[in-house]
């Protein structure tokens with residue numbers, strides 16, 4: 140029902156408008172000749188307007204760019220700023236800590252507080268820190284390979300767990316496992332290190348686990364990086380039952396599903412993983428990652444004299460657990476991303492979802508809207524896809540670019556990679572209404 144010529148013309152118009160009104164961002168981009176791809180990290184070239192918006196400042200749910208435009212920010216650093224930009228308790232804690240030694244390589248007392256808080260929230264009692272969620276996943280994988288003596292990791296097709304080599308595998312078009320298209324410099328054929336099953340496919344999972352060589356299933360309780368794909372009734376209980384039956388550990392990557400509530404989907408849905416990994420949001424914007432182990436797994440590992448957990452065995456980083464990261468995490472968890480804040484964020488997210496649904500229904504669009512606590516996503520397929528493969532097939536980069544550019548030109552920022560909107564404690568119903576007004580106008584131009 141979308142006229143592609145009209146879509147191309149609208150996208151060209153929005154890009155021209157963006158270029159005309161973002162001159163300083165354009166200049167900054169043109170001047171950055173010594174950056175590979177002109178950006179600090181090449182993924183920043185995923186910019187619907189044609190080049191990135193350069194940030195000048197950000198507070199709460201607002202970002203202001205170098206051209207003076209202020210945006211309602213539903214991207215929130217792709218979850219890293221779930222607590223809102225520069226929340227006061229985190230800024231105060233970081234200011235205090237910054238003057239007291241940034242890299243002593245000695246433990247600080249806040250780390251134990253954060254460990255206890257994460258244990259209470261996620262139900263696994265022994266925590267270690269990293270600097271990124273990617274590293275939390277990498278180190279969890281190493282520990283689980285060591286403890287099981289099994290070589291392979293199983294993930295869901297079209298998952299994302301950071302740049303973890305083992306996770307860059309998909310169910311290919313012929314149903315066989317294959318490297319994720321575009322994977323850069325795989326160290327070896329990923330089908331020799333990994334197994335893959337579609338999300339919500341218990342039969343496929345069992346078939347792969349039955350090989351008996353899977354150390355761990357690494358999964359998000361709901362997929363979030365290919366749109367949101369929610370679990371069907373019984374799926375997650377089935378995953379737990381099958382992993383136990385086939386002797387594989389279960390890792391819940393809560394980096395994004397943390398939006399479900401104060402203890403992520405793990406607590407909200409009463410899941411029982413052996414390991415929880417997380418990052419980004421718990422530091423309130425300061426780099427941190429963490430992984431939590433069950434008591435039995437931690438004691439198994441601690442009892443293994445052959446594993447070098449202290450020096451160069453492969454599960455460490457000089458700056459992991461640094462004072463700034465852990466003090467920021469303490470401030471975030473103690474004062475900002477509290478249970479009460481999650482309740483408010485989820486309520487605002489429900490308003491967001493309802494408003495988008497209303498527009499989708501009004502125009503009879505074959506699109507779906509999915510909510511995961513404080514996070515909402517719209518996808519160009521209805522009903523909502525039930526697997527990563529199906530959701531990947533529903534991608535429509537042109538519609539996505541048009542909507543993102545249209546929203547950008549009218550002061551609304553979505554996450555660049557898909558149509559994700561996240562609420563932080565500072566997001567208001569008025570912010571949501573702003574999105575809906577612009578979204579409805581965009582859809583009217585597209586199909587009206």
Ligand code: PMP
Nearest residue numbers: 271272273299300301392394395
């Ligand atoms: N796990 C999940 C589920 C993620 O979505 C991401 C990043 N989007 C990561 C891990 C990796 O996080 P980081 O890039 O901060 O290491």
